[in-house]
Amino acid sequence: MRYLSKAEIMATEARCIYCTALHTTVEHMPPISMFRGRKRPDGLVFAGCAACNNGTGAADLVAGFIARLSPRYDQASWQIEEAKARAGILEAQAPGFLGEFFDPLQRTTEWFPTASGIRRPLTVVRLSGPLTRAYLDVFAAKLGMALYRHHCGHPLPLGGFVMCGAYLNAGLAPDTAKALLSIMPDQSGLRQGRRNHADDQFIYRFNTDGRSVVAALAQFHDGLYVSASAFRTTDPYGQLPLLPNHRRVQPGDLPGMMPYRSRLRAVQRLPLVKRAGPSPS
Ligand SMILES: [Zn+2]
Helix, strand or coil: CCCCCHHHHHHHCCCCCCCCCCCCEEEECCCHHHCHHHCCCCCCEEEECHHHHHHCHHHHHHHHHHHCCCCCCCCCCHHHHHHHHCHHHHHHHCCCHHHHHCCHHHEEEEEEECCCCCEEEEEEECCCCHHHHHHHHHHHHHHHHHHHHHHHCCCCCCCCEEEEEEEECCCCCHHHHHHHHHCCCEEEECEECCCEECCCCEEEEEEECCCCEEEEEEEECCCEEEEEEEECCCCCCCCCCCCCCCEEECCCCHHHHCCHHHHHHHHHHCCCCCCCCCCCC
8 A cells, every 4th residue: 555645645635534624734643753763654644634633742742652661671771761851741731641640559560470480570550540541542543543544545434433442561451452463464564665664663453344444453662552443434233342441432522532731731832823903093
């Protein structure tokens, strides 16, 4: 499958891939900030409206931060260094998230076996904080709608929906992962030629009929997994069961799913527009 160029996207797309608004921006999914040093191979570039694109930027930041936090990364690794360097911008755009995410009450220590058979303690973070959940739900839904556009050739219709969920490194139960992977025969990522790929930072397995449904499980770095399935119609098989820790999202839902303080900050960052008012008499 060929990726569309940015010019082709702006000229030929009918609307934002996340809602019915006219597209005014180019949306990268996964976002540029997900990649090391913001070096992102081309591809998976879409049409987006400003409200969806800019309005969900904090969700991209949170996902990129969490993806870089894995117990398998050394404290001096570039992943952890990049995560630390983002504390300031995270606090500005996703106020309260860091405090919630690092809340000691959300963590437990569990012992995991290593390759050598020796067990070592790892901190397990529970994804129960409302802010963290909200940001990751938005991010997961965006991925589902983007992959639907990519594999099915048109934006997800208004009557369609995404069933999506996100897991931290240790949170994806092996049984769930196996069940999801078993129905996904194909694998893809972002690749330009043989050498320029970022498979260590983003890769996904998927299944699709190429026109009305796509199911995918994506891995971001070592810290974040996203499961997202997008369906053209509301409920194609009668009553589709909701997978554990998943939710349904429809086109147009995204900006409203963002935490309130994040929405407020996004509005505050918009450039002030001077309007011509009535001239003083
Ligand atoms: Zn939109």
